[in-house]
Structures are given as C-alpha cells and as structure tokens.
Amino acid sequence: xxxxxxxxxxxxxxxxxxxxxxxxxxxxxxxxxxxxxxxxxxxxxxxxxxxxxxxxxxxxxxxxxxxxxxxxxxxxxxxxxxxxxxxxxxxxxxxxxxxxxxxxxxxxxxxxxxxxxxxxxxxxxxxxxxxxxxxxxxxxxxxxxxxxxxxxxxxxxxxxxxxxxxxxxxxxxxxxxxxxxxxxxxxxxxxxxxxxxxxxxxxxxxxxxxxxxxxxxxxxxxxxxxxxxxxxxxxxxxxxxxxxxxxxxxxxxxxxxxx
Amino acid sequence: xxxxxxxxxxxxxxxxxxxxxxxxxxxxxxxxxxxxxxxxxxxxxxxxxxxxxxxxxxxxxxxxxxxxxxxxxxxxxxxxxxxxxxxxxxxxxxxxxxxxxxxxxxxxxxxxxxxxxxxxxxxxxxxxxxxxxxxxxxxxxxxxxxxxxxxxxxxxxxxxxxxxxxxxxxxxxxxxxxxxxxxxxxxxxxxxxxxxxxxxxxxxxxxxxxxxxxxxx
Numbered sequence: 001x002x003x004x005x006x007x008x009x010x011x012x013x014x015x016x017x018x019x020x021x022x023x024x025x026x027x028x029x030x031x032x033x034x035x036x037x038x039x040x041x042x043x044x045x046x047x048x049x050x051x052x053x054x055x056x057x058x059x060x061x062x063x064x065x066x067x068x069x070x071x072x073x074x075x076x077x078x079x080x081x082x083x084x085x086x087x088x089x090x091x092x093x094x095x096x097x098x099x100x101x102x103x104x105x106x107x108x109x110x111x112x113x114x115x116x117x118x119x120x121x122x123x124x125x126x127x128x129x130x131x132x133x134x135x136x137x138x139x140x141x142x143x144x145x146x147x148x149x150x151x152x153x154x155x156x157x158x159x160x161x162x163x164x165x166x167x168x169x170x171x172x173x174x175x176x177x178x179x180x181x182x183x184x185x186x187x188x189x190x191x192x193x194x195x196x197x198x199x200x201x202x203x204x205x206x207x208x209x210x211x212x213x214x215x216x217x218x219x220x221x222x223x224x225x226x227x228x229x230x231x232x233x234x235x236x237x238x239x240x241x242x243x244x245x246x247x248x249x250x251x252x253x254x255x256x257x258x259x
Numbered sequence: 260x261x262x263x264x265x266x267x268x269x270x271x272x273x274x275x276x277x278x279x280x281x282x283x284x285x286x287x288x289x290x291x292x293x294x295x296x297x298x299x300x301x302x303x304x305x306x307x308x309x310x311x312x313x314x315x316x317x318x319x320x321x322x323x324x325x326x327x328x329x330x331x332x333x334x335x336x337x338x339x340x341x342x343x344x345x346x347x348x349x350x351x352x353x354x355x356x357x358x359x360x361x362x363x364x365x366x367x368x369x370x371x372x373x374x375x376x377x378x379x380x381x382x383x384x385x386x387x388x389x390x391x392x393x394x395x396x397x398x399x400x401x402x403x404x405x406x407x408x409x410x411x412x413x414x415x416x417x418x419x420x421x422x423x424x425x426x427x428x429x430x431x432x433x434x435x436x437x438x439x440x441x442x443x444x445x446x447x448x449x450x451x452x453x454x455x456x457x458x459x460x461x462x463x464x465x466x467x468x469x470x471x472x473x474x475x476x
Binding site: 101105106107115116117197198199200201203204212213215216217 | 290291293294342357359362364387388389390391392400403404405406
C-alpha cells in the first residue's frame with residue numbers, strides 16, 4: 001500500500017510542480033531577468049504593488065474589526081454574515097467583475113466613476129482578497145484563550161485595552177498569515193480587474209493583466225512576469241507557514257484551539 | 260458534415276451561426292485565435308477581421324491561401340444617454356473623456372489607431388481608459404454606459420440595438436477593413452472545411468453577411 005500511495009503522491013506532485021517549473025525552464029534565467037526590464041513588465045509591477053498595498057491596507061483597517069466582532073460575538077445570523085464574508089473565495093472572478101460593475105459602475109447601484117481607474121483595481125483586489133484575511137483573522141481571534149480575556153477584564157481592563165494588549169498580540173501570527181494569503185491572492189487577481197478596471201499600461205494594467213496582454217505579442221515578457229509572480233507567491237506561502245508555526249508555538253499561552 | 264471547429268473574429272459572432280449553425284465556433288480577437296492556431300489548436304477554418312493574421316499563418320505554412328470574404332466599417336459609438344455629449348470624433352480630444360478601444364494587435368485596435376492617425380487625432384489616444392482584447396468587450400463597456408465612447412464595427416452597432424448610438428465619422432479617416440478566411444492545413448476534415456468556406460462565399464452566405472451589415476468584396 002505504501003508503494004502505491006508513494007506512486008500516486010509522486011504523480012500528484014509532478015503534476016502540480018511541472019507547469020511552475022516549466023515557466024523557468026523555457027528560457028534561460030538571464031532572459032527572464034532581462035525581459036523583466038521591459039517597460040510593460042516594469043509598469044505592471046509598479047501598478048500591482050501600489051494597488052496591492054492600498055487594497056491590503058483597506059483589508060486590514062476594515063477586516064480586523066470585522067473579524068474581531070465575528071470571533072467574539074455569538075448572535076442570530078452570524079453564520080450568514082460569515083458566509084457572506086467567505087463568498088468571494090468561491091465566486092468566479094467574472095462574477096465578482098460584473099458584481100462590482102453592477103454596484104460601483106457609472107450605471108450601477110452607487111453610480112460612482114471608479115470604473116477604469118486605479119481605485120477600481122484596488123476595490124477588485126480588496127474584494128477577492130479580503131476573505132482570505134478575514135477568515136484567518138476570525139480563527140486567530142477565536143484561538144485567543146478566553147480565560148486570559150476574562151482575567152484582564154476582572155483586573156479592570158476596558159474592551160479596547162483587551163483588544164489591543166491581549167487579543168491583537170496573541171492573534172498576530174494568524175493575522176500575518178491571513179495577510180500574506182490575501183496579498184498572494186490579490187496579486188494574482190485577473191478576472192474582476194479586467195472587467196471592472198479595464199487594462200491600460202501604467203494605470204490599471206497589473207502583472208496578471210500584462211501577462212494576458214503580452215502572451216501573444218511577446219511570450220518571453222509574459223514568461224518573465226509569470227516567473228516573478230511564482231517567486232512572489234512561493235515566498236508569501238512560505239511566510240504563511242512560518243507565521244503559522246509561530247502561531248502554534250504562541251499557542252502555549254492560548255491553548256484553546258488552533259487554526 | 261463533420262463537426263467543424265471554426266475560429267472566427269469576435270465581430271462575426273452574430274452572422275456566422277446564421278450562415279451555418281452546425282460547426283463548433285470559437286469567437287475571439289483574431290490575434291488570439293491566430294496565436295492559438297500557431298500553438299496547435301485544432302481549428303479547421305480561421306476567419307479574421309484583418310488580412311494580417313491569415314496571411315501570417317499562410318506565410319508560415321499553417322493555412323491554405325486566404326480569401327477576402329467581407330468588408331466592414333469602423334464606427335464611433337457612445338452609450339444611448341451619451342453622458343459626455345459627444346457629437347463628433349473631434350469631441351474625443353476633450354480631456355477626461357473615457358475612451359475604450361481594442362488593444363494594439365487586435366484588429367479593431369489597429370484600425371482605430373490607423374483612423375485616428377489619418378484624422379490627425381492621435382492625441383485622442385491619451386483619453387484611452389482601457390485596451391480591450393476584442394471588439395465585443397469594447398461594445399459591452401460602451402453599452403453598459405461605463406465608457407463615454409469606443410470604436411467598433413458598424414456590424415456591432417446593429418447587434419446591440421438601441422443601447423448605443425453611432426456618431427458619424429469623416430469618410431477621409433476610414434481605414435480599409437477586410438475580413439479574410441483560410442482553411443487550416445492541419446485540418447482532418449478538409450472536404451467539410453472546403454464546403455464551409457464555399458458556403459460563406461456562396462450567394463446565400465453573402466446575403467447573410469450583407470443583412471448583418473457587412474460589405475462584400
């Protein structure tokens with residue numbers, strides 16, 4: 001049985017690794033590095049980093065209180081709210097795109113003029129990435145030992161002090177892991193962005209959009225951007241592992257549940 | 260007839276199934292389709308909105324000699340409500356206009372740039388808010404009212420009806436828009452592919468193309 005499992009695992013690993021490895025083998029590393037100097041790639045990198053940082057700032061500002069409330073309160077309809085938060089995880093990006101247009105489009109519910117601007121990119125990235133952060137953050141806050149919170153309250157700490165001095169430091173590893181996941185997902189965002197923000201170099205053309213624009217024009221530039229995104233994502237996911245192990249070693253102080 | 264795979268320009272989405280609804284169609288930007296055929300996609304017939312791509316495949320030995328089967332006209336479209344009050348192509352010079360066009364390399368994108376260059380309006384390119392991958396996306400974003408204006412084909416306006424308005428363009432700027440189709444050399448259904456091309460070129464095929472607003476060579 002062990003041999004059979006090992007064989008199946010080898011096939012699975014090869015299948016998952018092959019396309020990623022192939023990106024790096026198609027042309028020489030020197031070519032990849034050289035092609036990253038292409039203006040399209042460089043502009044897209046700047047746009048991607050800028051919009052991702054802004055989107056994740058929004059996700060942290062609004063997502064952290066949301067996650068804290070959902071983690072520390074039990075009320076009717078809570079599971080519906082949590083499901084709503086999680087929904088973008090499984091929605092096809094195209095649905096997110098038409099949803100954002102229907103909500104924020106010029107002819108949409110709120111009738112904003114965000115479409116085709118960097119704001120639209122930020123919103124699209126925040127929409128698809130937020131659940132990764134909020135979900136992980138809920139789990140992180142839930143794993144904070146309630147007896148510590150109760151003890152702090154008994155000793156006279158207010159709600160804000162409990163949040164800032166107890167819950168936040170204990171959940172920090174989980175929040176960091178969630179942020180890294182959200183960042184990785186946001187960097188890869190394509191469908192909602194191209195529908196809601198369009199694609200224009202130096203304005204709304206993020207790295208994935210640049211791959212799409214370049215793959216027939218200049219395949220090597222597309223490959224180079226692909227390689228860059230693989231490297232980013234790999235680093236971020238590895239960071240998640242470290243933060244998680246930090247969270248688990250941190251759980252010596254808060255041994256209730258783990259994520 | 261075998262189930263053919265026809266790779267056709269997005270602007271043929273409406274008319275080709277009217278000529279023959281049997282084949283499997285893939286409609287997209289001609290540049291994308293040509294790229295897919297070069298990568299070995301199993302197309303039997305390739306119909307493009309510009310001679311460039313069929314000719315390129317022909318030169319590389321990937322398809323038989325292309326023939327011109329239709330022509331089209333580039334038009335300027337605005338949403339029905341015309342939020343930016345555009346009355347002529349020269350209004351596109353106003354700063355802040357949200358203009359949506361085809362990306363460079365996509366036939367409608369290249370025609371648009373040619374037209375603007377002819378009219379000495381290349382500065383208008385500064386008002387582009389998005390480069391779309393085929394003409395249908397241009398039309399959709401104008402029809403939704405998200406963009407102030409876009410360049411598409413006359414035949415697209417017919418297809419979306421009253422959600423967009425057409426703004427007349429100076430005839431001097433009009434580029435030559437020719438559609439070419441070719442049989443892909445790798446086809447396993449040569450007879451059927453030939454029959455399909457004959458059908459498009461037949462009086463009935465021409466009738467359908469004309470009814471959809473295409474010009475005939």
